[in-house]
Amino acid sequence: MLVVTKPGLQSTLQAAPRIGYRHFGVPYAGPADELSHALANRLVGNTATTPALEITFGGFEAEVETECSIAVTGAYDQIHISGQTAPAHTTLHLKSGDRIEILPVTRGTRTYLAIATGFQADEAFGSKSTYLPAQLGGLDGRALKAGDRLKSVGSPVLRETRETPVSHRPVFAHAVALRACASAETDLLDEADRKSLFEDTFIAGRQATRMGVTLTGRTLSPMSDGQMKSAPVFPGTIQCPPSGTPVVLLCDAQTTGGYPRIGHIARCDRHLLGQIRPGDQTKLLQRRPEDALRDYAEKRKFLDTWLKP
Amino acid sequence: MPTRLIPRRIADDVIELQVSSPVEAQTLASALRELVPAEDVIAGLDRVSVQFHPSCAAQIEHALQDVTVENKTKPNSAPPIEIGISYGGEYGPDLASVCEALDLSTDAFIETHTQRVHTVEMIGFTPGFSYISGLPENFSVPRLASPRPRVPAGSVGVSAGFTGIYALNGPGGWPLIGKTDAELFRANNQDPFLLTPGQLVRFRAL
Structure with a gap:
C-alpha cells in the first residue's frame, strides 16, 4: 500500500481505454502515453493495461506502507527512494517506510508508476481509467490528494528485477x-x-x-x-x-x-x-x-x- | 429507395460515411455496431465514423464498401419530456447577443424556444451532452470563435439550429442562453442518460 503525501499537479489512475461508449458521449480516457504506461506495467509483471498511476509534471511523493515492487517510466528527471537516486525503467523493490519522490519533470509531461499486481481502482463503463470531467473510474473518479491510500490488487512483490531494453526506452525532448x-x-x-x-x-x-x-x-x-x-x-x-x-x-x-x-x-x-x-x-x-x-x-x-x- | 454510401478514410484507423440526416446517422450507426468489428461506431449529425483496430482494417474496408441507408423515419409516439430552463442571467451570458443576431426580443426568443416540440438528435461531445433540434430554420447562430475553457454543467446553448445541453462542467464553444437543473448524466444510475436520440423534448421557462 502507498500513502500519497504530495499528489503533484494532477495524478490519476489509468488503465485500459473505455472502448465502446463513445456514442453515449463517453470518451476513451486511459493513459495519455499508452506506451510508457505499458512499459511500467511490464517491469512489474502486469498486463499492459493494468491500473497504474499517471503523474503530471512530477512533484509527486508517497510513502510505502508494505513491501512492494514498483517501476517508473515516462517523463522523469530524478526519482528518489528515501533520498537516494533510483533508476527509471527498472523494477524497484521497496520496503515499509520507504519514501518515493518523483521530482519535477522538465522534459516530457507524464510519469507512470506501476505496482506489481496493479492498483485497485473503480470500474465504470467497462474501464478502470479515471475520466475527471464525469468522475468515472480510478479513485472515486478524481485526481489523487494527499492522504489517499493506494492499495494493490494482490501481494505487490515481484521476485525478479526487470529493465526496459535501452532500445525500447522513449526519450523526450522539447x-x-x-x-x-x-x-x-x-x-x-x-x-x-x-x-x-x-x-x-x-x-x-x-x-x-x-x-x-x-x-x-x-x-x-x-x-x-x-x-x-x-x-x-x-x-x-x-x-x-x-x-x-x-x-x-x-x-x-x-x-x-x-x-x-x-x-x-x-x-x-x-x-x-x-x-x-x-x-x-x-x-x-x-x-x-x-x-x-x-x-x-x-x-x-x-x-x-x-x-x- | 436505399442510398448507397461512399466510404471515406479520415484517418489511418477511421472511415466515415456521409448521410443526409441525424436520424439516418443514428439508424446506420446502430446497424453498423452489429455488423462490423469496430472499436466504436459514432454518429454525428450527418456522418457516421467507424474507428477500428489496424488489424481489422481490411475487414472493415470490405464491409463498408456496400453499405446502404434507408431514407425513412420512425414516428416517435412517446410524449415529450419537459426540461426547465432559467433563461439569461449569469448562466446565459450570450442570450442578449444571440437575440441581437436573430433580431428578436428576449421574450420572443423564449416564447419560440418553449412553444415548440424539439427532438434529441444525438448524444455526444461529453457524456450526456444532447443535441436537440426543433428551432426554426432561421435561428442559426455560429459557435463562438474560441471555445470557453469552463462551461458549468446544465448550461444550455444554441448553435447551427440546435439546442445543446452541457451535462458536465468543461470547455464549450456554444453561445449560452440559460441553464437547466435537469441532470443529463448520472454515472451511478442504472440508466445513466436522461435523454436518448429520438426522444421528444419541451422546454419550460423557469
Whole structure:
C-alpha cells in the first residue's frame, strides 16, 4: 500500500481505454502515453493495461506502507527512494517506510508508476481509467490528494528485477515529430495552409491537457462559416476552430465536435501526444493512411519484442 | 429507395460515411455496431465514423464498401419530456447577443424556444451532452470563435439550429442562453442518460 503525501499537479489512475461508449458521449480516457504506461506495467509483471498511476509534471511523493515492487517510466528527471537516486525503467523493490519522490519533470509531461499486481481502482463503463470531467473510474473518479491510500490488487512483490531494453526506452525532448493523415475537412484549407500544417513547426500552446494540445505559432484559416454539423472526433483528431489555432485531441477527447477536422495524428504516434509540454516544438509529417497503418504494424512489432515476449 | 454510401478514410484507423440526416446517422450507426468489428461506431449529425483496430482494417474496408441507408423515419409516439430552463442571467451570458443576431426580443426568443416540440438528435461531445433540434430554420447562430475553457454543467446553448445541453462542467464553444437543473448524466444510475436520440423534448421557462 502507498500513502500519497504530495499528489503533484494532477495524478490519476489509468488503465485500459473505455472502448465502446463513445456514442453515449463517453470518451476513451486511459493513459495519455499508452506506451510508457505499458512499459511500467511490464517491469512489474502486469498486463499492459493494468491500473497504474499517471503523474503530471512530477512533484509527486508517497510513502510505502508494505513491501512492494514498483517501476517508473515516462517523463522523469530524478526519482528518489528515501533520498537516494533510483533508476527509471527498472523494477524497484521497496520496503515499509520507504519514501518515493518523483521530482519535477522538465522534459516530457507524464510519469507512470506501476505496482506489481496493479492498483485497485473503480470500474465504470467497462474501464478502470479515471475520466475527471464525469468522475468515472480510478479513485472515486478524481485526481489523487494527499492522504489517499493506494492499495494493490494482490501481494505487490515481484521476485525478479526487470529493465526496459535501452532500445525500447522513449526519450523526450522539447521537439516532437508526429505522423499524421489528412482528414475529413482538410480540403477546407487552401494550398498554403495545407502546406503550412504539414511542413511548418508549431509550438505547443499553454493549453496542454488530457483533452487537447493547441498548436500555436501560426494560425490557419479553414473556409468555414462556423456552421459545420457536429461530427465524430477521436484522440488524434486535429480540429481547427475559427480562431485558426489548431487543437490536437488526446485520450480524453470529446466524442463529437463542430470545428473542421483538418488532420489526424496517426495511431502509431498517438502515444507521443501525452508527453508534449507547453512550448515544445511540434511538427506534423504527412502520411497516406495505408502507409500510416504500415508504420503502426512495424512499430507494434518492434515494441512487442519486449512488451509481449 | 436505399442510398448507397461512399466510404471515406479520415484517418489511418477511421472511415466515415456521409448521410443526409441525424436520424439516418443514428439508424446506420446502430446497424453498423452489429455488423462490423469496430472499436466504436459514432454518429454525428450527418456522418457516421467507424474507428477500428489496424488489424481489422481490411475487414472493415470490405464491409463498408456496400453499405446502404434507408431514407425513412420512425414516428416517435412517446410524449415529450419537459426540461426547465432559467433563461439569461449569469448562466446565459450570450442570450442578449444571440437575440441581437436573430433580431428578436428576449421574450420572443423564449416564447419560440418553449412553444415548440424539439427532438434529441444525438448524444455526444461529453457524456450526456444532447443535441436537440426543433428551432426554426432561421435561428442559426455560429459557435463562438474560441471555445470557453469552463462551461458549468446544465448550461444550455444554441448553435447551427440546435439546442445543446452541457451535462458536465468543461470547455464549450456554444453561445449560452440559460441553464437547466435537469441532470443529463448520472454515472451511478442504472440508466445513466436522461435523454436518448429520438426522444421528444419541451422546454419550460423557469
